[in-house]
Amino acid sequence: MMHLLVALLLAPTPGTIGDNRSLLFDRAQGPTPVTDKDLRPGKLPDCRNAEEVQITLEQIRHGDKELCFIRDIRAFNRPTP
Numbered sequence: 001m002m003h004l005l006v007a008l009l010l011a012p013t014p015g016t017i018g019d020n021r022s023l024l025f026d027r028a029q030g031p032t033p034v035t036d037k038d039l040r041p042g043k044l045p046d047c048r049n050a051e052e053v054q055i056t057l058e059q060i061r062h063g064d065k066e067l068c069f070i071r072d073i074r075a076f077n078r079p080t081p
Contacts, residue, residue, distance in 0.1 A: 044069040 047053045047068040053075050056067045070076070 046071055 044066060045068050047056055047070050052068050053070055053072075056070055057075065059066050
C-alpha cells in the first residue's frame with residue numbers, strides 16, 4: 001500500500017515540466033539559419049594626413065567607397081583647390 005501511495009505522489013501531473021519536457025527540448029543538432037541579423041562593414045581607419053583627407057573628400061563627392069574616416073568636420077567646408 002505504501003508503494004502505491006509513493007508512486008501516486010511522485011507521478012508527474014499534467015502541466016508540469018516533466019510532462020512537457022518534449023516541448024522544451026531543442027532537437028536541432030546542427031547549425032540553423034539566422035535571418036534577423038545584419039552584417040555591418042568594418043570601421044574605417046582615421047585619415048592621417050591632409051592628402052588622405054583630400055582623396056577621401058573626392059571619393060565622397062563622387063559616391064565611391066571612402067579611403068579613411070575624416071575626424072575633423074571642418075574639412076567638408078574647406079574649398080577644393
